[in-house]
Amino acid sequence: MTFTIALRALVAALWLALLSNSAIAASRIKDISDFEGIRDNQLIGYGLVVGLLGTGDSLRNSPFTRQSLQAMLERLGVNTRGFDLNTDNVAAVMVTANLPAFSxxxxxxxxxxxxxxxxxxxQGGTLLVTPLLGADGEVYAIAQGPVAIGGFSANGEAASIVRGVPTSGRIANGALVEREIDFKLASMTSLRLALRNPDLTTSRRVALAINELIGLPTAEPVDPATVRIDLPRDFDGNIVDLLTDIEQLIIEPDLPARVIIDENSGIIVMGQNVRVSTVAVAQGNLTVRIAESPEASQPLPFSNGETVVTPRSDVQVDDESGNKLGVVDETITLQELVNGLNALGIGPRDLISILQAIKAAGALQAEIEVL
Structure with missing residues (x-):
């Protein structure tokens, strides 16, 4: 039996073993990591959009548009030097795209x-031929075509309306790839797996799963974010088949205990491993309400008195004395922690202050990150 046949048989056995244990909260390696080198590359270019209905750049306020228009016309054999261009049907634009791997x-x-x-x-504009450059300054694609926008604007003499963003758009399949990125996957003898959420435990689990799949110690965790894979010397299969089998391996990722707080919106997100020691919490607010209800004082009949306004104030104080000291027991699961905090009957913004106070007391076994 060759190495490839044995590898596929081992993958099938692992799949049956994993399917029999569905209680584990696990993920595929494909969903938590990326192979270094197999990624998109960003492209950028500068061009002109023509055919606008009087909604383009004003050439006096946009000298770069005027210079680009003159240079383009000169390349087409039209001399405009010394003439005062006055058109508002042209707009200078930036063109961006992502070049997929192996394009x-x-x-x-x-x-x-x-x-x-x-x-x-x-709206209604057409992008002229625009070279798209990579980070190395080389041209990798050429873009051209009609621009489709998702917004619109309408102007009248006394009012105007704008919906969406009419100054940006998209051209579906609007660029042709002219240069390929030199990346020889089939000739590689070593690969690096990059974890999207770096963690020492997860990195080690990924390496162990890959070694168990191949049957040899070929994978090694280099750091919390990287796992290096050295192909076996006697490997006679297709490297794409091997990477496909590795991507389908299922492991249980491990993440640090962390509480994310957005004070502007009052959003709180807690991870699965957040734990809290037994702690007592009390929360209360002092509310003062003052209502003004002035009354008019009328003089007696046939008297020389005057009508005056008598102020009258109604002051109420509410100290929410019903909120007593509550005990949040040491919890095992995240659900029990949430239930214990909700039992205090407080809102999200007060809960943010309480979590920070529990952390300061040393009872919250998690890291708090404020956005």
Whole structure:
């Protein structure tokens, strides 16, 4: 039996063992990590959008649009030097795109178009030929085509209305790939697996799962975010098949106990491993209500008195004395912790202060991160 056949048989056995234990909260390696080198590459370019209905850049306020327009016309054999250009049907734009991994020449990709000057809308415009550059300054794609926007604007003499963002749009399949990225996956003898959420325990579990799959100590956790995989010397299969089998391995990722707090919106997110020691919590607010109800004082009949306004104030004080000292017991699960905090009958913003106070008392066994 060859190495590839034995590998596939082992994968099938692991799948049966994992399916029989469905109680484990686990994830595929494919969903928690990426193979280094297999990624998108960002492209950017500068171009012109023409055909706008009077909603383009004003050439006086956008000198870069005027210079680009003159340079483009000169390349087409039209001399405009010395003439006063006065058109508002052209807009300078920035064009961005993501070049997927292993894209071949002739492949089409989507591009995003965003106004650079004071254009009011790109509706009805067409992007002229625009080279898209990579981080190394080389041209990897050429973009051109009609721009589709998701918003609109309408102006009248006394009012105007704008919906969405009419100064940015998208061209589906608007760029052709002209240069391929040199990445020889089949010739590689060592790969690096990058975890999306770095963690020492997760990195070790990934390495152990891969070694169990291959049957040899080929995977090694380098750091909390990286696992290095060295292909066996006698490996005679397709590397794509091996990576596919590795991606389907199921492990249980481990994350640190953490509480995320957004004080602006009052949002609290707690991880699964958050624990709290036994602690007593009391919460109360002092509310003072003052109501003014002035009364008019009328003089007696046939007297020389005057009508005056007599102030009258009603003051009420509520100290919420019903909120007593509550005990949050040492919990085992996140659900019990949430139930214990909810039993205090408080809102999210008060809960933020309580969590910070519990952390200061040393009873919250988690890290608090404030956004």
């Amino acid at each position: 071949t020449q002739g492949t089409r990709i989507d591009v995003s178009v965003s106004a650079l000057g004071d254009s009011e809308s790109l």
